[in-house]
Amino acid sequence: MNKSGALQVQTRGKGLYDITGQVARWLAENPIETGLLTVFIQHTSASLTIQENADPDVVFDLNAFFNRLVPEDNRLYRHTAEGADDMPSHIRAALTLTQLSIPVTDGRMALGTWQGIYVFEHRAAPHRRRVVLHLFG
């Protein structure tokens, strides 16, 4: 198997959006026993992360930490034409992930018990994000 696909993820502004189920459904349509599944987001103001999916406060706190770490203060930046949240979005994306590769074992993603795959939206406004998938096995 050497196959690519894509997901659309509609966000509602800053925060984390669980896409584990969408990715798992795509894998189920392309069944393999062992292999490598790659998730790649085609944006520089949204990113990917793996986080705990048990307590929704975890992703709330994670987003709040990034709000404190990367100030929306245009005096700090040259790139300001797209709004006060735009350059911080690029920084937040650089601090997290654009790509994740997850081993597939026994026909399933080898995620830990509490691991979920998230799109991390860094812009204040809703966006439609494109995530490319690739599977080898």
Place this chain on the structure above:
Amino acid sequence: MNKSGALQVQTRGKGLYDITGQVARWLAENPIETGLLTVFIQHTSASLTIQENADPDVVFDLNAFFNRLVPEDNRLYRHTAEGADDMPSHIRAALTLTQLSIPVTDGRMALGTWQGIYVFEHRAAPHRRRVVLHLFG
């Protein structure tokens, strides 16, 4: 070759643990000339990083930096039930890596001279961490 495996890594609290030798031994048991070796940690309060392995002060300073960057102060977080070090652990994991893929060339991981692969433990207490390996070649 399309094979998966796993390592157990026992940590002794916050800090970095060099697993380069363990990964290299697994690769030696599954010899290939050219390919891609993926390392994936199944946790959200420990992570992976590649760092300098020459001077142990580097990983000491790296851990100290993350202690300053992500305060253990429960007033900052909603997710506090698992202890003051838990939410900071998730943030530290999001700022580093859950997965690393390393090209294999001439039968060996194509690491630079000073690069080592580390498990970065973010919890204060010792933990047994599970690392999944996958090899294509």
Place this chain on the structure above:
Amino acid sequence: MNKSGALQVQTRGKGLYDITGQVARWLAENPIETGLLTVFIQHTSASLTIQENADPDVVFDLNAFFNRLVPEDNRLYRHTAEGADDMPSHIRAALTLTQLSIPVTDGRMALGTWQGIYVFEHRAAPHRRRVVLHLFG
């Protein structure tokens, strides 16, 4: 296709260097329809990132953010023998990426419209950086 290669990237001190064209040329010499292209940097004081390639102010601001986030202040570090910019370099590398895997679809890297691949130099002095490439397809 299961092939590796390498690029040399000459930097001129701290900042981001666009290598998208170099990577695309190597891929063009090794044409595949569908697959996975991995980029791996063999250093711990330079790293990789995907960033917006439309406005050069973005990478300027990104570098400036990391200058503020990781102070060049030797009183904070034990690892000081290689200069005030060395330990901050390792931290900046840990906060960004050592490796990136990019799906190949329709014979091209599946990058988004504004995505470029950058070597992020963290040392003040110019360096010659080695980037390993690997292609499956």
